[in-house]
Amino acid sequence: MAPGGRTCKEILESYSSFGDYDIAANAEIKIASLSIKPTIMSGGKVGMSSTNGVYELLECPVCTSSMYPPIHQCPNGHTLCSNCKVRVQNRCPTCRFELGNIRCLALEKVAESLELQCKYQSLGCHDIFPYYSKLKHEQHCQFRPYNCPYAGSECSVTGDIQELVGHLKDDHKVDMHDGSTFNHRYVKSNPQEVENATWMLTVFKCYGRQFCLHFEAFQMGTAPVYMAFLRFMGDEDEAKKFSYSLEVGANGRKLTWQGVPRSIRDSHRKIRDSQDGLIIQRNLALFFSGTDGKELKLRVTGRIWKEE
Structure with missing residues (x-):
């Protein structure tokens, strides 16, 4: 009985090893089947003369985003990213096999060997990055398009500054x-109605650049307030080269604000919630209006200047 048991054990172990080999082989075959022309670059890294094949290989079939470790695969070699593994309830979206905890190490190694161009190459970025650094760079690339700064509606338009200026106007x-x-x-x-909506956006052109002046009403906790602030249509480093002042008042009283315009890289809501601007409580705004609370009339003056 003992010899027979030993033989059975050896056969099972051999079969298990063979199954692992099949999984690895599936990944290798999938990688080899893609037509990708490698170019040897500095440091022995592999660059791609055409990125179509590599993006197809590293694209998650569920969310269509680029995959980063851990990259998972099913027993049939189908891959997906770690975020989507939870979304599909641990079932392969291609063949419906249970995913388990199999890592596609071969694909992770392929990604590690790549150096790819920034996706904003057509907008002026000509840098090349290791695959695992590329995504982080693109999140902060100075050539990435800007979001529309208009806050009165959900606007998904993106573009360079001149395109956005035309979009805001038209x-x-x-x-x-x-x-x-x-x-x-x-x-x-009716100043009693305070809504979470932008009242007005005005674009100013000076010093060869554009600035957005926001004025709006919103709730700060339970208190209604009015707020004015300036945004710079460009990156933060350039915005710091400018300053601005705002002033509002009447009846012998005056509120002033001086600050640095925030880049439109920062969202409108982020700036508003940080209270980085001229804030006027409603009671004081109505006092400035001089209309016994029946109508809001505020005059806001301001100036933009360039720091030397």
């Missing part, structure tokens, strides 16, 4: 002004 009907000083009057017939 599609959002935003007022455009030249000059570094401004004097705006805001009127609302």
Whole structure:
């Protein structure tokens, strides 16, 4: 009986090893079947003369995003990213086999050997990055398009500054002004209604750049407030080269604010929630209006200047 038991054990172990080999082989075959022309670059890394094949190989079939370790695979060699493994309830979306905890180490090694161009190459970025560094770079690439700064609606338009200026003018009907000083009057017939919506956005052109002046009403906790702030249409490093001031008042009282415009890389909500601007409590705003609370009439003046 003992010899027979030993033989059975050896056969099972041999079969298990063979199954692992099949899984690895499936991944190798999948990698080898793609037509990718490698180019040897500095440091022995592999660059791709065409990225179509490598992106197909490293694209998750569920979310279609690039995959990063841990990359999972089913017993038939189908791969997907770790986030989607949970979403598909541990079942392969291609063949419906249970996924288990199999890592596609061969594919992870392929990714590690790659150096790829930034996806914003057509917009001016000509840098090349290791695959695992590329995503982080693209999140902060100075050539990535800007989001539309208009906050009065959910706008998904992106583009460079000149494209967004044209978009704001033509599609959002935003007022455009030249000059570094401004004097705006805001009127609302029913000041008791405070909504989470932008009242007004004005674009100013001065010093060869564009700035967005926001003025709006919103709830800060349970208290309704009005807020004015300036955003710079460009990156943060450039925004720091400018300063601005805002002033509002009447009846011998005055509120002033001086600050640095925030880049439109920062979302409108992020700036608003940080209270980085001129904030006017409603009672004081109505006092400035001088209308016994029946109508809001505020005059906001301001100036933009370039720091030396």
